[in-house]
Amino acid sequence: xxxxxxxxxxxxxxxxxxxxxxxxxxxxxxxxxxxxxxxxxxxxxxxxxxxxxxxxxxxxxxxxxxxxxxxxxxxxxxxxxxxxxxxxxxxxxxxxxxxxxxxxxxxxxxxxxxxxxxxxxxxxxxxxxxxxxxxxxxxxxxxxxxxxxxxxxxxxxxxxxxxxxxxxxxxxxxxxxxxxxxxxxxxxxxxxxxxxxxxxxxxxxxxxxxxxxxxxxxxxxxxxxxxxxxxxxxxxxxxxxxxxxxxxxxxxxxxxxxxxxxxxxxxxxxxxxxxxxxxxxxxxxxxxxxxxxxxxxxxxxxxxxxxxxxxxxxxxxxxxxxxxxxxxxxxxxxxxxxxxxx
Numbered sequence: 130x131x132x133x134x135x136x137x138x139x140x141x142x143x144x145x146x147x148x149x150x151x152x153x154x155x156x157x158x159x160x161x162x163x164x165x166x167x168x169x170x171x172x173x174x175x176x177x178x179x180x181x182x183x184x185x186x187x188x189x190x191x192x193x194x195x196x197x198x199x200x201x202x203x204x205x206x207x208x209x210x211x212x213x214x215x216x217x218x219x220x221x222x223x224x225x226x227x228x229x230x231x232x233x234x235x236x237x238x239x240x241x242x243x244x245x246x247x248x249x250x251x252x253x254x255x256x257x258x259x260x261x262x263x264x265x266x267x268x269x270x271x272x273x274x275x276x277x278x279x280x281x282x283x284x285x286x287x288x289x290x291x292x293x294x295x296x297x298x299x300x301x302x303x304x305x306x307x308x309x310x311x312x313x314x315x316x317x318x319x320x321x322x323x324x325x326x327x328x329x330x331x332x333x334x335x336x337x338x339x340x341x342x343x344x345x346x347x348x349x350x351x352x353x354x355x356x357x358x359x360x361x362x363x364x365x366x367x368x369x370x371x372x373x374x375x376x377x378x379x380x381x382x383x384x385x386x387x388x389x390x391x392x393x394x395x396x397x398x399x400x401x402x403x404x405x406x407x408x409x410x411x412x413x414x415x416x417x418x419x420x421x422x423x424x425x426x427x428x429x430x431x432x433x434x435x436x437x438x439x440x441x442x443x444x445x446x447x448x449x450x451x452x453x454x455x456x457x458x459x460x461x462x463x464x465x466x467x468x469x470x471x
Contacts, residue, residue, distance in 0.1 A: 132251035133451040136187045138178025141455040152255035157204040159258045165274035166249035167193030168454050168467045170396055175244055184245050191249030192218040192242050195273040205258025213264035216256050217423055218242045218277050234420045250451055252471045266434035275440035275466035276433055282393055283311040284429040285421025291391040295320030297366035300356055302380055305332040307466040310441040312369045313339050318437060324359060332464050356383040374398030384413055391416040441465030
């Protein structure tokens with residue numbers, strides 16, 4: 130089969146399309162014919178060689194896989210050849226106390242497809258049978274591939290961690306990203322007022338069309354001052370943050386009394402300063418969030434299937450153009466998800 134492979138960490142230039150052996154399923158696995166695979170920032174970090182990720186080499190990236198079941202191991206009895214499936218991208222042992230409690234995202238063996246184990250930048254991929262979920266409604270392959278990781282992450286952040294409630298105001302940082310565009314919609318679904326940020330006017334207009342009540346250009350405006358002006362100097366109840374660095378600092382300052390900030394990443398920097406006077410003086414809560422529970426993805430998929438949540442696809446590229454797809458993400462030129470098709 131054809132796959133995009135790299136044998137050393139580096140820039141997009143290390144990605145190569147080549148022939149590799151077809152995967153063979155273990156008894157509890159399913160080989161999926163990949164119809165589309167979404168790209169995430171995690172792919173960029175694995176490719177770049179961030180410490181601690183340790184992918185198997187040669188490595189095939191790709192977390193967000195949709196396709197057709199080709200071969201089914203004898204233990205994977207809920208799937209049959211020919212079934213359309215959406216692959217849950219998260220991996221856990223399934224036997225520890227955390228997994229039995231439904232907190233699989235806290236499993237000590239927790240991982241993501243394509244992070245250490247080979248993923249979906251290929252014509253076929255072998256995955257655990259339990260990760261093969263029913264296909265969501267009548268979505269196109271490319272739309273469905275824009276769902277798994279970002280909607281899982283955003284749902285866990287806003288529902289599971291920040292407990293966003295109807296009538297509250299939610300600030301979504303970087304609303305033009307895959308996870309940001311999911312968060313805007315989930316916040317609206319939960320009945321919140323949404324303020325979303327982006328770095329150029331075209332993205333701001335698309336955020337309004339997606340459902341944001343107000344938009345802020347975080348590249349040209351004072352984020353904290355603008356948000357406080359939009360909230361009668363009160364600040365927001367919840368900040369959805371995934372950028373880090375100085376943006377994190379300004380987002381904390383935009384919180385109202387008793388506000389909550391939830392963050393899942395640090396795409397522009399892992400270091401930030403924190404004004405402790407704000408933290409205790411405003412009675413703030415800062416929350417870290419790591420992926421999410423499998424049950425939360427299944428819950429979010431109900432709203433995707435009925436159309437109340439819509440995946441946002443920036444562009445679709447053939448597998449052979451994986452380098453260009455990575456370059457588009459690194460340039461922050463995208464709005465929503467970039468998707469590869471074999």
